[in-house]
Amino acid sequence: MNDIKIGLVGLGTVGSSVLKMVTENQDKVQNITGRQLSVKTVVVRNVKKHQDAVSSDIQLTTDLNAIINDPEIKIVVEVMGGVHPAKEVITQLLNAKKHVVTANKDLIASAGEELAALARQNHCDLMYEASVAGGIPILRTIVTSFAADHITEVKGIVNGTTNYILTQMQRQNWSYDQSLQKAQELGFAESDPTNDVEGIDAAYKMIILTQFSYGTHIKLEDMAVEGISTIQLEDVAQADAFGYTIKLLGVSRRIDGGVFAEVGPVLVPKDHPLATINNENNAVMVTGEAVGETLFYGPGAGGLPTANSVLSDIVSVTKNIALGTTGNSFNNFRDELGKVDPAQVIYPYYLSLKMLDVPGQMLKLTQIMTQIGASFSQIVQTKNDDQSARVVIITHEMSKAQLHDLKAQLNDVETISLLSAYKVL
Template sequence: MEDIKIGLVGLGTVGSGVLQMLTSNQDKIANITGRSLTVKTIVVHNIDKPRTVDLTGIQLTSDLNAIMDDPEIQIVVEVMGGIHPAKEIITQLLQAGKHVVTANKDLIANAGEELATTARDTHTDLMYEASVAGGIPILRTIVNSFAADHILEVKGIVNGTTNYILTQMQQHGRSYEEALQQAQKLGFAEADPTNDVAGIDAAYKMIILSQFAFGTQLSLDKMAVTGIDNVQLDDVTQAAELGYTVKLLGVAKRIDDGVFAEVAPVLVPSDHPLATINNENNAVMVTGQAVGETLFYGPGAGGLPTANSVLSDIISESKNIALGTTGNGFNNYQTQTQYADPADILYPYYLSLSMPDIPGQMLKLTQIMTNIGASFKQIVQTDGPEQRAKVMVITHAMSKAQLAELKIQLAATDDVTLLAAYKVLD
């Protein structure tokens, strides 16, 4: 049986998982691909660092040229993370004729199009199934199973850290700060959790999902991105009383000839499938014109789940090599799509406001809502500190343009403060 040699760049949690799964599942992989897959060389920053995986027969080095200049190595797995120097390394590997598999969402979201062009120019393959939703094979599913369908919307919970924090707030009454500390203690959150809690990680994943679903290249600076770092326990509790669960959702949706994409906390009806996705798990819901709504659920992170998606790419690439079909691209769907008009983006909203607990304040709020052409569906008032009332409102559907005008008019008042404005999934 012909042997395909593999190189690894990085040997952290995911890299170790890839090596472990390749070793323990060799017979099954060989049966599927018709090839024997062997890791020959691993490039790491520190070769003296203690390792928990068996490296027998594998060259461990800090010299990238050991992979770059080795004609036997056909597939290289990049699991070092970050944008630089990963971008430069992958570019060099593709130019050297190596097929590359990566789990690097930050890099693919920022430079995926450029790297895909390099792969096409060099007749090599670049695959990145593991860059979105860890162990959920969502990208290849969109490429293959939705190829003939017209995708209308992709939405979901694509960050396990924030989902764990919100679950703790919802189910155990923990404050955001307490839930974050718990997530860090269990290893679900980094020491610096900014990318996760500010919604940036989820936004990168939605950029990649949009490429596959709509064939369009969105940019982070044109997406509305709101994290969970300002979500208050009062709002999570009140949402539950109203029949909703607060989730950080990424949403990418076709609206007429445009695409709307956003990451933000959203009130999800308690009977909606996404409301049941708890702790560090992820879920992606794809809505097709023909098939309707489909839900893909599973672990969004972790060494072995992510490694499983990396192995999926390695096996696909091995088949390409065996069949002589390399150089075709992971995702070839490309269309010119504009951003949707804010006046066409309609959702109900949950508004949390603080105002003096005196007569006439609700009339003032009602007048502002009338001015922008919006209306209330539900209103709840509770007592707040220092003779102020907290008012929670769920509106009927209103546009992003109306919401922007609402914020302007509320900011112009002396005594009504908008504390939060979250979409409501209807």
């Protein structure tokens, strides 16, 4: 009764780190939980590839049934990644009455509610602390430490790849392509970096953070998601001159009876805590009515940091098994909040425009800004090599509805092009 066997599905960077941490921290975990943990079976695609990575007392197999049909295995860690077949695998495991720990953000963001309901139905635990911000214990902190507070905003840098790239663009004056290539060389970026650099990975994490913070599930299609692949060095330098640094931020806010969430490049003041988060690190800032602003900082990815969060979940499940309290949702908070009117989402904006360098163009822009009820705070104009000028503006606060109107009206002006529009924190 004091021994709990664990199954692993996947033995990549995170899986091998989980195996290492479970093995090396057995004594501490037993001291905390009163139970001895050990990995019994590991399911992989290619047994030969991983034979040297596991000890002889661990079964290495390609057959998931070796875990499903083993009554000794109580907890299974899924670290294979991707939505499919991970969803089908976890569904089988929960139906087999296995408690599941996963680091799979894509799956939890898209099918988390369905899997959580299945876990409750089978009186199993489904834990996924490692799905957001790697080694930062942000989800459990929101569930426990903010249980009595009213969270009004959660925002942060939740993708290490994009943060590394933007850091290099600012510090080294490298182009986006140069910075991405270096990130790939160092293993911070995949060979196909689309999910990271286009903001999709960050959006999945914001969906999970929104669910935990406000009890409301939002869908990817409900969010505005913009990545960093079109950011120009000129914008990085101009933001710096204005006193800002550009970061890819996920922002989720409670506004009246609704929730607004999006991902995109944001100009962050240099004296703001998020401006100091560099390279592959992550940070999440949670704002509560009682506690005010709190910042959680740490490595956003990597084998051991992520495995640490996985082991934290394993310990929680082990405690629940010992106490007979399994089957409760990781996050029980539920609240029905609607969408937010774009007129209620207010920020200053950084606008970069290219316009024909002839008289009257600034007048056209000023007239459009006047028509939508917006105004300028700062303006810088530089001449390009051709017959055009680059105009960069920071506006006073304006709504997303006004920004939409501005874009629509500029589309009808042949001599002015809007190159970028980023929120200013």
